[in-house]
Amino acid sequence: MPMDLTEFYQLVNRAVDGEADLLAGHVDPEYEPLATLIGGLLRENLAIRQNHQVAVDYIRDKINQMLRVIGTSPLKPEELDEKHLIGLDPLGIISQSFAQILEHSNQTNTDLRLARDEIRAIFDSVGGGLLVMDNDRNILTSNNRFREMFTSPDEEIVGKRCYEIICDNENHPREFCCFQRMMESGRPAAMPDWRFGDKHLSIVASPVRDGRGEIVRCVVLYIDITELIEIRLALDDERERLSTTLESIADGVISIDNRGVITLMNKAATEITGWSQEEAVGRPVCSVLTIEDQGRSRNRGDLLDEIIVNKQSKVERLDNTILVNRQGSRRDIYLSAAPIRQYDRSQAGTIFVFRDITREKRMDQELAKANRLESLGLFAGGIAHDFNNLLTGVLGNISLARLKSDPDEKNRLLNETEKSTFRAKDLTQQLLTFAKSGMPVKRPISIGTLIKESVEFSLRGSNIGCNLQIAADLLPVEADQGQINQVIQNLIINSRQAMPGEGGAIALTAANIEIANRQEPLLAPGRYVKISIADRGAGIPNNIIGRIFDPFFTTKESGTGLGLATCYSIIRKHHGNITVESEAGKGTTFHLCLPASDEMAGEAPQTGTGNGSGTGTGRILVMDDEELVRNVTASMLEHSGYEVDLACDGAGAIEKYTEARRRGEPFAAVVMDLTIPNGMGGKEAVAALLKIDPAARVIAASGYSNDPVMADYRSYGFRQVIAKPFRISDLTEVVAGVIEG
Amino acid sequence: MTTEMEKIIEVDMRGQVCPSTLLVALDNINRNRKELSSGMVKLLIKTDNRDATTTIPGTAENMGYKTEVVPRDGFYELLISQQS
Numbered sequence: 001m002p003m004d005l006t007e008f009y010q011l012v013n014r015a016v017d018g019e020a021d022l023l024a025g026h027v028d029p030e031y032e033p034l035a036t037l038i039g040g041l042l043r044e045n046l047a048i049r050q051n052h053q054v055a056v057d058y059i060r061d062k063i064n065q066m067l068r069v070i071g072t073s074p075l076k077p078e079e080l081d082e083k084h085l086i087g088l089d090p091l092g093i094i095s096q097s098f099a100q101i102l103e104h105s106n107q108t109n110t111d112l113r114l115a116r117d118e119i120r121a122i123f124d125s126v127g128g129g130l131l132v133m134d135n136d137r138n139i140l141t142s143n144n145r146f147r148e149m150f151t152s153p154d155e156e157i158v159g160k161r162c163y164e165i166i167c168d169n170e171n172h173p174r175e176f177c178c179f180q181r182m183m184e185s186g187r188p189a190a191m192p193d194w195r196f197g198d199k200h201l202s203i204v205a206s207p208v209r210d211g212r213g214e215i216v217r218c219v220v221l222y223i224d225i226t227e228l229i230e231i232r233l234a235l236d237d238e239r240e241r242l243s244t245t246l247e248s249i250a251d252g253v254i255s256i257d258n259r260g261v262i263t264l265m266n267k268a269a270t271e272i273t274g275w276s277q278e279e280a281v282g283r284p285v286c287s288v289l290t291i292e293d294q295g296r297s298r299n300r301g302d303l304l305d306e307i308i309v310n311k312q313s314k315v316e317r318l319d320n321t322i323l324v325n326r327q328g329s330r331r332d333i334y335l336s337a338a339p340i341r342q343y344d345r346s347q348a349g350t351i352f353v354f355r356d357i358t359r360e361k362r363m364d365q366e367l368a369k370a371n372r373l374e375s376l377g378l379f380a381g382g383i384a385h386d387f388n389n390l391l392t393g394v395l396g397n398i399s400l401a402r403l404k405s406d407p408d409e410k411n412r413l414l415n416e417t418e419k420s421t422f423r424a425k426d427l428t429q430q431l432l433t434f435a436k437s438g439m440p441v442k443r444p445i446s447i448g449t450l451i452k453e454s455v456e457f458s459l460r461g462s463n464i465g466c467n468l469q470i471a472a473d474l475l476p477v478e479a480d481q482g483q484i485n486q487v488i489q490n491l492i493i494n495s496r497q498a499m500p501g502e503g504g505a506i507a508l509t510a511a512n513i514e515i516a517n518r519q520e521p522l523l524a525p526g527r528y529v530k531i532s533i534a535d536r537g538a539g540i541p542n543n544i545i546g547r548i549f550d551p552f553f554t555t556k557e558s559g560t561g562l563g564l565a566t567c568y569s570i571i572r573k574h575h576g577n578i579t580v581e582s583e584a585g586k587g588t589t590f591h592l593c594l595p596a597s598d599e600m601a602g603e604a605p606q607t608g609t610g611n612g613s614g615t616g617t618g619r620i621l622v623m624d625d626e627e628l629v630r631n632v633t634a635s636m637l638e639h640s641g642y643e644v645d646l647a648c649d650g651a652g653a654i655e656k657y658t659e660a661r662r663r664g665e666p667f668a669a670v671v672m673d674l675t676i677p678n679g680m681g682g683k684e685a686v687a688a689l690l691k692i693d694p695a696a697r698v699i700a701a702s703g704y705s706n707d708p709v710m711a712d713y714r715s716y717g718f719r720q721v722i723a724k725p726f727r728i729s730d731l732t733e734v735v736a737g738v739i740e741g
Numbered sequence: 742m743t744t745e746m747e748k749i750i751e752v753d754m755r756g757q758v759c760p761s762t763l764l765v766a767l768d769n770i771n772r773n774r775k776e777l778s779s780g781m782v783k784l785l786i787k788t789d790n791r792d793a794t795t796t797i798p799g800t801a802e803n804m805g806y807k808t809e810v811v812p813r814d815g816f817y818e819l820l821i822s823q824q825s
Contacts, residue, residue, distance in 0.1 A: 072760040072796040090764050096771040097804060104805030 003028040012038055056082050059091065066094045129222035135215050137161045137179060149222060150196075162220070166196070178205035179218055186215065193229065200229045250355070255340065256285045257349045260304070272333070272356050274326030289352060291335065292322040304337075323354070332358045386427055393420030418727075425725055429482060432704065440480030440573055441711045441721070444599040447529055448474045450481060451510060454488035463503040464496045471511040475596035477529050483570045484594070487578075490563045491533045491590050497556070498537025498588060507534045512596065520593070522577045527596040534589040540582040548580065616641040616732060618668030618739055619660065623653040623685065624701070625676045629724070633671060633701075636728040637735065642668075650680025654688050661693065668739045671722070671731075674702040674709055683709055686717045697738045701726075748782050755789045755816055762793040763800065770801060770821065777806065780823040789816040797821075 008031050015023045015038065023035040023042075063085075064074035075090070123130055129146030133139050139157050150165050151157055157165055162179065181189035182205040191203040202225045208217035246253055252269035256262055265280045265288075273280070273288050280288045286304050318335040325331060335354040342348045394417050401413040448470045455466050477484075495506045510531045517525045540548060547553045549568040554561035571578045575595050582588040620642045624630045627648075634644040645660070645667070647653035653670065660666050670689065672682035680688075682700050689696045700713050703724040713721045719738045722731060752769050754762050766786055776782035786797065794817050798808035801821050809820040 067760045067763070070763065070796065070800050072763050072792065075760055088761075088764060088768075093764050093768045093771060097767045097800065100771070100774065100804040101800075104803065107805065 003031065008035075011035075015039065015042055056085070060085065063090045063094065066091075066098070070094070070097075126221075127223065131162065131220045131222070133162055133179070133218045133220070135183065135218065137163065139165070140217070146222065149199075149224065178203050178220065181205075182207055182218060183215065193225070198226070199224055200226045252354045252356075253351065254280075254285060254289065254354075255349055255351045258347065260285050262288060263349065269354075272323065272325065272331065272354065285352070289335075289354075290324040291318075291333070292324060292330075293320070323356075331356050332361045383427070383431070387424065390420045390424045390427070393417070394424075421725065426486075428703075429486070440483050440570065441723075442478045442480050442574070444476045444597040445479050445481050445484070446474075447477045447479070447484070447531070447594070448510060450485060451488055451508065451531065454485050455492055455506075455508065458489045458492035459496060459506075462496055464499055465503070465505040466492070467505050467507045469507070469509040469511075473512065474510055475512050475527060475529055476600065477574075477594045478597040478599070479574055479594060480570075484574075487567045487570050487592070488531075488533075490567050491592075494563065494590075495533055495535035495537070495588075498535045504536050508532070513593070515593070520577060522572075523593060524575070524595075528576070528593045529596050531592040531594070532589055533592075534587060536587040539584040539586060540580070540588055541584065545580065545582060549578070616736060616739075619643045619645065619665060620735060621645050621647060621653060621656055621660075621667045621670045623647040623650065623670065623682070624673040625649060625679065626673075629673070633731065636731050639728065640732040640735075642735070648679075649676045650682070650685030650688070653685055654692070657689055657696070658692060666693075667696075669697040669699060669719075669735055671699045671701055671735070674700050674707055675704065682718075683716060690717045699734060699738055747780070748776075749785050750782055751785045751787070753787045754793070755787055757788070758790050759792045759796060762788055762790050763796045766793070766797045766819075766821075767800065770804065770806070777821065778823060784821040786819040786821070787813075787816050788819065791817075793817070794819065 008027060011022055011026065012035075015021075021039075023039040027035040060075060060077070067074055075085070123143045124145075126143065126145065129149045130143040131139060131146050132141045139160050139162060142157060147153075147155075147157070167177070176191060176194070178189045178191050186207065188204055188206040190205075191201075194201045194203050202223045203220060205218055205220045207215045208219060210216045246264075246266045249266070250268055252272045253264070253266045254262055254269050255264040262280050262283055262285050265275070265277050267277075270276055270280070275283075275288050289304060291304070318337075321333050321335050323331045323333045323335075333354045334357050335352060337350055337352050339347045340349045340351055397413045397417040397420070401410045401417070404410045404413065451470060452468065455468065459466060492506065492508075499506075508531065510529060513528050513530045515523050515525055515528055519525070544553075544555070549564050550561075553565070568578055571592060571594070577593045579591045580588060581591075616637065620637050622630055622633045622637070622644055623646075624633065625648055630646050630648070634646060637644045645656055647656050650672075653672065657667060657670065672685055674682040676682075682698075682702075686696075686698045686700070689698060697719050698717065700709060700716075700718040700721045701724055702710055702721070704710070709716050709718075710721050710723070720734050722734045750769070750773060752765065754765055757765065766784075769784055769786075770777065773782050773784060777784065786793075788794070788797075794810050797819055798810060798821075801808050805824055806821050807824045808822075811818045811820070
């Protein structure tokens with residue numbers, strides 16, 4: 001029976017379900033071609049399905065392989081079926097991830113190569129020799145510096161052991177081996193000073209560990225410290241030399257840091273201060289160097305503070321300093337301080353150097369005392385000699401006068417006596433200019449006239465002339481006429497003596513000058529009269545020109561050495577100046593500057609020569625402690641017609657003055673000595689008298705013509721002054737002047 | 742430190758196990774590669790699979806990223822960011 005279409009479909013379906021062979025030989029010939037086609041398709045389909053499974057299995061297998069590489073578990077089929085496996089695309093994901101891993105790995109490799117090159121550069125350029133070994137001392141690599149230090153240029157060292165290159169067993173025992181100690185301790189080991197031939201090396205061996213912490217490599221660094229060691233040895237030598245020097249010098253040396261703390265002290269310093277080095281180092285310098293000002297006896301730690309705090313950039317010297325040592329005794333020291341500089345010029349501290357000059361100072365003082373005594377002897381001898389000569393004149397002439405009966409002859413001899421007395425007066429005047437409190441009795445004087453008279457007097461009887469050039473408008477000067485006269489005379493006499501023999505001429509000029517501010521160090525600005533006296537003598541040698549104004553300095557056999565010293569003293573007390581210039585063989589010029597006066601010059605009081613006329617009237621009280629003076633003064637006044645009463649001190653004078661007033665017989669004038677030893681002198685007495693009688697006419701008399709009271713008598717209440725010694729005419733003139741008002 | 746410019750992409754993979762957690766994490770890293778590398782984006786992965794706390798950071802580090810693992814209550818937070 002023929003097969004219908006339904007049966008054929010059923011047969012095809014069974015073939016699709018797995019029985020493909022059913023179609024062959026089981027169908028009607030009518031369906032045979034169709035059955036052959038379907039059978040072929042079914043076989044092809046089966047083959048495709050089998051290939052797909054292989055592919056899926058392959059993919060799953062590769063995915064798992066890659067997952068294992070990443071480090072995770074494989075995909076389980078139940079976790080991800082074929083459909084989701086394809087949908088998730090693990091291969092795509094993993095391959096993209098691998099691309100990133102590869103990229104990262106490439107970057108890491110590049111970085112590593114760079115790092116390796118850097119390390120190599122450092123390895124080769126480092127100042128020390130570097131050696132890399134394995135943990136059995138086999139050399140793996142070394143840098144250039146290592147080969148320079150230890151091998152010949154062509155020597156191959158890789159693979160050798162380190163001790164074959166460097167160590168010898170004799171000089172380098174194993175217990176000092178850095179490698180050995182590093183391996184034993186597991187930590188870097190060092191050798192600070194290791195000798196290799198004549199070189200000194202510093203060695204450090206460091207371990208390199210693997211991932212498990214095992215030491216697999218050793219890096220050894222060799223640094224040549226030969227130069228450093230040599231410098232250190234030289235420094236030690238230098239320090240030793242300095243230390244010996246410091247300890248052996250006689251000056252005390254203390255160094256401090258910037259805080260003022262002592263860092264070093266030498267032996268001499270311990271002897272001077274009384275502090276031991278151990279005790280002093282670390283202490284503030286002020287507690288060890290206790291210094292005081294000479295004479296002031298007060299602590300001058302501030303001087304040290306100033307030096308420390310201000311960091312003095314220069315050397316400071318303190319003379320006249322007293323150091324109080326630890327035991328409290330005082331020593332004269334000379335102290336200097338200087339900054340200690342570092343290489344960059346910054347200050348690291350201060351160094352004090354001091355010397356005990358107590359002994360030298362004492363010797364200086366003794367010497368000065370001896371010099372003073374010697375000078376005084378010289379001076380006193382000179383005075384005594386001069387005075388004796390003058391007294392010989394006085395005594396001789398008086399004794400002669402006694403013998404003569406002829407009044408004219410008697411008068412001539414008394415005149416000679418008077419001359420001697422006046423020379424004695426000049427001598428005492430000269431001596432008084434040296435007195436400490438000596439003040440010139442100044443008034444405005446016409447200096448031109450004084451110069452002319454002085455020059456004429458000084459050159460009398462000599463063959464030396466004088467060219468005077470005195471400005472017509474020469475200003476007056478405020479001066480003590482007697483003293484200035486003395487100066488001019490001294491200088492002219494010096495000039496005259498400088499030109500012995502054939503004569504010649506001294507040139508004297510006098511002119512007004514203006515001194516500007518700071519033009520002359522010793523002169524205040526203002527108007528001056530300048531007097532220059534030039535001779536044409538031999539000049540003053542350079543080596544002594546600085547000493548010619550010193551007292552007692554003389555080049556003349558018979559000189560006292562007081563002439564120029566007196567001139568200097570007088571001119572300085574007049575607020576003027578005296579200078580000298582001299583050229584060997586050409587002569588010497590002295591220049592005097594005296595302050596010009598604004599006041600008109602008065603007439604110089606004429607020295608009286610008269611005998612005093614008996615025209616005086618009135619009562620005069622004479623007060624003097626010296627009987628001789630009281631009596632001669634009284635006699636002079638009585639000779640001139642006055643009535644005289646006497647007192648020997650201020651108290652007596654006041655009593656007599658008061659009593660006379662009470663009696664209605666007041667004194668017309670009082671002559672008072674300024675200085676009364678152990679009693680009231682004129683200065684106090686005049687004040688008391690003026691209280692009793694403000695109209696009292698009191699005259700001061702003094703042998704100290706340079707007493708300040710004499711220079712400024714009016715402000716003390718005196719009407720007039722008279723300098724001892726005086727002649728009868730001097731006295732009566734002053735007394736008459738005061739009484740007449 | 743998080744700046745205003747940074748963006749955090751959160752991937753919650755709780756409930757998933759290895760290796761799919763790794764694949765999902767890698768997929769997110771791949772897709773945000775440019776932003777992650779430039780530092781503009783950080784990836785915050787939440788997972789309750791303990792294995793993932795080693796596999797994900799290990800792979801991400803090999804790819805050149807920085808990772809941090811922070812244990813939370815019942816899960817882990819893995820923060821993946823640009824290597825500084």
